[in-house]
Amino acid sequence: MSENNVVNAAPVRPVPRQSVYVDTKPFWDGIAEGKLVLQYCTEAERFQHYPRPVSLYTGRRTLEWREVSGQGFIYACTVVRIPGPGVEGRIPLCVATVELDEGVRMIANVLNCSPSDIAVGKRVKLAVDQLAPGHAYPAFELA
Incomplete structure (x- = not known):
């Protein structure tokens, strides 16, 4: 070809x-x-x-x-603004370290959130991000 x-x-x-x-x-x-x-x-x-x-x-x-519970708060956050593999069409992408109510921390995307809305201390709840058909991935959204 x-x-x-x-x-x-x-x-x-x-x-x-x-x-x-x-x-x-x-x-x-x-x-x-x-x-x-x-x-x-x-x-x-x-x-x-x-x-x-x-x-x-x-x-x-x-x-x-x-x-x-899948609930917690934003411990730290950033906004990805530079395109890269796997984020096409998702820029700007809000990303956070979430401290769950059970005491552990996870790094995850914060879905349905504008960069001006994401902030340390805000409450979040579990959301599911579909990476591809049949591939669910943990994410969060503002509570």
């Missing part, structure tokens, strides 16, 4: 891969259902994120998956 006949395909957004070291299936299954499910150390009685093979607090395998 010559250069003149090349068809420009729509940009593909990168999708996450499941870890080969930690079973993250409960996390991804939860997001697909619109729920946020995190690891919980039954000994320390605390949540942790990102998923790990052992508890951050005890170093033991005393972990189980539990649903959390």
